[in-house]
Amino acid sequence: MKSDEVIGEFQDIVSEVLIRHRSILDCLSKHQESTARVNRSIIKTVTDCGCISINAGKRQFPQDSTLKDCGKYMDSHVKGKLCEHCREVISEEIGNHLFYMAALCNILNFDLKELFGSEYNRINTLGHFMLS
Numbered sequence: 444m445k446s447d448e449v450i451g452e453f454q455d456i457v458s459e460v461l462i463r464h465r466s467i468l469d470c471l472s473k474h475q476e477s478t479a480r481v482n483r484s485i486i487k488t489v490t491d492c493g494c495i496s497i498n499a500g501k502r503q504f505p506q507d508s509t510l511k512d513c514g515k516y517m518d519s520h521v522k523g524k525l526c527e528h529c530r531e532v533i534s535e536e537i538g539n540h541l542f543y544m545a546a547l548c549n550i551l552n553f554d555l556k557e558l559f560g561s562e563y564n565r566i567n568t569l570g571h572f573m574l575s
């Protein structure tokens with residue numbers, strides 16, 4: 444199955460199984476909760492498991508670096524590598540987040556495939572000028 448087909452099928456099945464959170468209010472609160480759960484799972488990976496750690500400091504670039512070169516000097520501040528267990532937990536939380544993202548799109552009649560496509564085109568067009 445092609446990736447755009449998977450996204451379409453995913454959005455359809457979310458619509459079929461979503462019974463309890465049909466209200467936009469329920470959906471918004473579950474969506475927000477799922478974001479917090481993704482962040483918490485990453486924090487727990489650092490504080491409980493320890494397979495990764497966060498080591499952050501001030502960003503430093505050479506004075507003469509171009510905008511295009513800046514990416515080379517950016518650091519994620521993540522050290523180490525996710526263990527299998529933490530990878531599984533975080534991926535489940537991200538999946539749950541995607542579920543409520545698709546549910547929000549269903550309620551407001553957004554097509555996820557179109558959103559992915561237009562965001563891809565926007566990033567592709569802006570390229571290095573996108574400063575996020």
Ligand SMILES: [Zn+2]
Nearest residue numbers: 492494526529
């Ligand atoms: Zn771990």
